[in-house]
Structure formats: C-alpha cells, structure tokens
Amino acid sequence: MTQRLHDDSLTLTAAQCQQARLSRDPRFDGRFFIGVTTTGIYCRPICPAVLPRESHVHYYGSAVAAASAGYRPCLRCRPDSAPESPAWRGSQTTFTRALQLIDQGALQHQKLPELCDRLGVGERYLRQLFQRRFGVSPKRYALYRQCLFAKQLLHQSTLPVTDVALASGFSSLRRFNDAFKRHIGLTPSEIRRQRAPKPGPLTLRLAYRPPYEWSRLRHFFALHLTHGIEWIGDDHYGRTIRWGETTGSFTACHDARHHRFDVSLALDRLDQLNAIVRQIRQLLDLDADTTIIETHLGNAYPGLALTPGLRLPGSWGIFEAGIRAVLGQQVSIAAANRLTQRLVDTLGERDAQGRVRFPTPAAIAGSDLAFLGMPASRRDTLGRLANAYVTGEIGDDPASWTQLKGIGPWTADVAAFRGAGHPDIWLASDLGIKRALKRLDHAALNEDTSAERASPWRSYLTLQLWNHIL
Numbered sequence: 001m002t003q004r005l006h007d008d009s010l011t012l013t014a015a016q017c018q019q020a021r022l023s024r025d026p027r028f029d030g031r032f033f034i035g036v037t038t039t040g041i042y043c044r045p046i047c048p049a050v051l052p053r054e055s056h057v058h059y060y061g062s063a064v065a066a067a068s069a070g071y072r073p074c075l076r077c078r079p080d081s082a083p084e085s086p087a088w089r090g091s092q093t094t095f096t097r098a099l100q101l102i103d104q105g106a107l108q109h110q111k112l113p114e115l116c117d118r119l120g121v122g123e124r125y126l127r128q129l130f131q132r133r134f135g136v137s138p139k140r141y142a143l144y145r146q147c148l149f150a151k152q153l154l155h156q157s158t159l160p161v162t163d164v165a166l167a168s169g170f171s172s173l174r175r176f177n178d179a180f181k182r183h184i185g186l187t188p189s190e191i192r193r194q195r196a197p198k199p200g201p202l203t204l205r206l207a208y209r210p211p212y213e214w215s216r217l218r219h220f221f222a223l224h225l226t227h228g229i230e231w232i233g234d235d236h237y238g239r240t241i242r243w244g245e246t247t248g249s250f251t252a253c254h255d256a257r258h259h260r261f262d263v264s265l266a267l268d269r270l271d272q273l274n275a276i277v278r279q280i281r282q283l284l285d286l287d288a289d290t291t292i293i294e295t296h297l298g299n300a301y302p303g304l305a306l307t308p309g310l311r312l313p314g315s316w317g318i319f320e321a322g323i324r325a326v327l328g329q330q331v332s333i334a335a336a337n338r339l340t341q342r343l344v345d346t347l348g349e350r351d352a353q354g355r356v357r358f359p360t361p362a363a364i365a366g367s368d369l370a371f372l373g374m375p376a377s378r379r380d381t382l383g384r385l386a387n388a389y390v391t392g393e394i395g396d397d398p399a400s401w402t403q404l405k406g407i408g409p410w411t412a413d414v415a416a417f418r419g420a421g422h423p424d425i426w427l428a429s430d431l432g433i434k435r436a437l438k439r440l441d442h443a444a445l446n447e448d449t450s451a452e453r454a455s456p457w458r459s460y461l462t463l464q465l466w467n468h469i470l
Contacts, residue, residue: 010061011061012031012032017045017059020032021057025045025046026210026259027291029044029045029082029083029207030082030287031061031209032045032061033045033059033060033062033063033066033079034047034052035057035059036056036071037057037058039052040070041071041074042063042067042073042079043079044074044082047076048076048077049074049076049077063148064141064144067183068135068136069135072185073151073184075191078155079148080148080149080151080152081156083208084281094120094121095129097119098115098119098126098138101115101119102138102141102145104278105275107139108146126138143179143183146168146170146179147168147179148184149168149169149274149277150165151184153168153273154188154191155191156203157202159202161173161176164176164188165177167270167271167273168274169271169274201264201265202266202267203263203264205258205262206252206260206262206281206284206286207259207260208259209288210309211290211291213307213308213309213311214254214256216467217284217285217310217313218232218234218237219470220313220470223470224313225337227341228240228344228348229344229358231251235253236251236252236253237252237284238251240355240356240357241279241357242316242358246268247267247357248265248266248267249265250264261284279316279317282314283315283316283421284311285312288311288423288460290308296457297460297464300444300453301444301454301461303442304445304464306464307464310463310467312417312463313418313463314418314419317419318398318416319419320358321415321416321417321418322385322398322412322419323382324336324340324418325410325418326385327339327340327374327378327382329378329411342373343359344358346367346371347364347367361386361387362386363386364382365386365387367383381406384404384405384407385401396420398413398420399416409429410429410430417459423456423459424458425459426458426459428449428451433462433465435469436465436466436468436469437465440465440468
C-alpha cells in the first residue's frame with residue numbers, strides 16, 4: 001500500500017483515491033491530485049498518461065499541497081485547469097473567506113496584517129490555518145495560485161508573456177519569470193514552446209465536476225433574464241460585466257462532453273482577469289461537488305426527491321444581487337423582471353456595441369427612481385442601499401445590510417445566495433419555498449423549520465425545493 005503523506009486537505013481515503021484514478025472518474029477531478037515519485041510530476045485523476053504503479057504515487061488534497069511536497073504540474077492534464085476542491089469549505093467560514101480574498105488578489109495589493117484585519121483574525125492564526133491545510137504560508141499559497149493561473153493563460157491563450165504576467169497579478173516581468181520558474185519548474189517561454197496556442201479571442205476552458213444540470217440553470221437564468229445585460233441560448237449564457245475599473249463581457253458555452261465551459265472574454269484591461277474568471281466560476285457554480293452535497297441532503301431528509309447536479313444560479317456580485325432582491329420584494333418574478341429592466345434601461349451604462357452594464361451604486365444613489373413606478377418605501381430602500389455602498393457604510397457582507405431600513409433577512413439572504421454563492425442559506429420566508437413545502441408535505445422538512453440538518457449545504461436544499469415549482 002502506498003505511504004500516505006499527512007495532508008489535512010485530503011478528505012478521501014487512499015483506497016478511494018486509488019479507485020478513482022484507475023477509473024479516471026471525472027467526478028473526482030479536483031478533489032485530489034496524484035504525485036508520481038518516479039517523475040516528480042503531479043496530475044489530476046483524469047490524466048490521460050499511462051497509469052503509474054500504486055507504489056509510485058502519493059495523494060494530495062490540493063495542487064498547492066502537491067507542489068509544496070516538491071512536485072511540478074503535469075503538462076498533459078494541466079492541474080491548473082482542474083475544478084476546485086471545496087468539500088471541506090462549507091463549515092470553515094474564516095478560511096474560506098481568506099481563500100476568496102487571496103484569490104481575488106488581496107495579497108497583491110496589501111500586506112498580510114491588513115488582510116488579517118479584514119478577516120478579524122490574528123496573523124499567527126491565519127498562518128496556522130494555511131500551514132495545516134496546505135503546508136505553506138498564505139503568501140506562498142497566493143504566489144502559487146498566481147503561477148497556476150498564468151500557466152493556464154500560457155496554454156490556452158495567445159496573450160504575450162508580458163500580458164500574462166499582468167493578468168496573473170505580477171507587477172513586473174522579471175518577478176513573474178522568477179516566481180514561475182521557482183514554483184512551476186519551467187520558464188513561461190518553455191511552456192509556450194511546448195504547445196503553441198491557436199490564434200483567436202481570449203477563451204479559457206473552465207472545468208467542473210459532473211454531474212452538472214445545465215438545463216435547469218439555464219432555465220433559471222432565462223426566467224430572470226435582463227435584456228441588454230444578459231444573453232442566453234441552448235448551450236450558452238453571457239453578460240456584460242464590471243470589476244473595479246475593468247469593463248467588458250463574457251460568453252460561457254457549455255461543453256457537456258468534456259465537463260467544462262468554454263468562456264470567451266472581451267475586456268478593456270487585463271489586470272483583474274484572475275478575479276473575473278473566479279467570479280465567472282462562482283456565477284456558474286463550477287466548483288460545487290454535487291455528489292457530496294446531494295448525499296448529505298439525502299441522508300438528512302430520506303425520501304426527498306433530489307435532482308442530480310443542480311447548481312446555485314449566481315449574479316454578478318453582491319451589489320447587483322442586493323438591488324435585484326429589493327426589486328423582488330413582495331412581487332412576482334415577472335414583476336421583478338420588469339422593474340429590473342426599467343432600472344437597467346434608464347440608469348445602465350451602454351458600451352460601443354449597444355450592450356448595457358448594470359447601474360453603478362452612484363447612478364442609483366443619484367436618482368429619485370420615480371421612473372420605477374413602485375412604492376416610495378421601496379424606492380427609498382434602493383437609494384439607501386446604493387448610497388451606503390457609495391459612502392462605504394456597508395460592504396460585501398449582506399448580513400450587515402439589515403441595519404438599513406427596508407433590508408430584512410430575506411433580502412440579505414437572497415443577496416448572499418446569488419451574489420456570493422453562499423452554500424448555507426435557508427430562505428424559510430420565501431414564498432416559493434413555502435409553496436414547495438406545502439406541495440411536498442415532507443414530514444422531516446416541516447418539522448425542521450430551520451433546515452439545520454442540511455447545513456452546511458442549505459442553499460442547495462433551497463435550490464432543490466425551488467426546482468419542484470419553477
């Protein structure tokens with residue numbers, strides 16, 4: 001039997017890992033990585049290379065853990081393209097938040113003590129969390145993640161190496177080359193020589209772990225579609241975006257055969273590309289392990305009919321999700337859509353192609369919103385929310401929004417559910433949930449009014465119940 005190295009991020013047994021790698025099961029893609037001692041390379045379980053002997057492999061719960069053990073990424077299966085491994089994230093709020101902020105570039109723009117202040121934890125405690133999970137410091141984790149993203153761009157895009165360095169968060173080409181060589185084991189130019197990308201627009205392949213119920217996600221997006229901002233077809237979803245100073249659009253085309261989305265991006269600048277790609281992953285919920293989630297829900301509520309592969313329908317950020325939630329207070333989906341469309345048509349920013357970006361907080365705060373034709377109390381709530389964003393009174397934690405008049409728990413929860421992809425939101429007061437519970441008449445669900453048995457995956461229980469009525 002293979003010697004098991006200690007790696008707290010590995011949630012599977014050696015026997016499970018062995019069976020998954022021998023069968024190249026895509027459901028385990030990203031849940032663990034395989035270090036091959038004879039080559040010094042680590043791979044995904046779906047790697048097409050000749051399978052090594054079991055005595056020559058070690059298993060790791062993350063790419064970072066495999067790299068910290070001295071392995072470099074495989075150039076065939078490209079571990080930089082694997083879905084994430086969030087099976088342990090649901091109940092580890094602080095650590096999950098730290099990973100999100102770092103992956104969005106927090107340590108590129110501020111020092112570790114500043115990040116700790118944002119998280120409300122001590123520097124020593126955060127270092128211990130990363131050491132236990134990955135065996136590396138937060139800064140080393142951040143650098144390796146930057147290098148993996150750069151490797152993905154080198155493989156999949158035609159961007160010049162200088163632009164790849166900028167897009168992956170490095171301030172200078174020299175620093176990028178040094179870090180890439182140190183963490184990946186090859187230079188950027190060596191990666192490019194081994195497989196030249198085909199010319200064309202910036203398109204990245206974003207993998208997920210099956211099953212993935214695209215038809216139901218597409219149905220939800222179509223049901224809430226805002227024209228001008230979003231577009232949708234049988235196999236694709238796209239929209240305009242803004243991230244900081246960056247504006248543009250993306251279209252994600254579903255490739256069910258290869259368990260991925262091919263995402264074409266058109267951006268006016270590249271320095272926030274990594275954060276934008278991660279936001280797209282969240283919007284499409286590409287990193288959920290629905291097999292684990294649905295097993296948990298099935299055990300919590302036996303007899304509940306579950307649809308495999310349901311994904312949380314994201315929105316482009318917390319603020320937009322919050323505005324949509326306020327517009328949806330006490331009205332039907334169709335009425336909420338009409339109000340959203342009116343808001344976008346009146347206050348949205350149009351680009352050269354005639355597409356529209358969702359209104360900024362400043363645009364909403366500066367308008368009396370009389371054109372909406374809705375009760376004054378709700379117009380005032382929209383204005384307060386937007387103004388609080390402009391002044392910095394509130395941030396991206398919807399739980400703090402309830403201090404604002406007109407923002408109740410339902411609105412804050414919907415914003416967290418769609419805008420942040422929070423996995424543990426139970427919308428008990430939602431009319432759709434009440435209708436679904438009445439229709440199902442499931443004894444255990446009716447008794448467990450807080451859905452505590454479903455934690456830390458209550459958002460997916462919410463989604464499963466909506467699926468019975470939408």
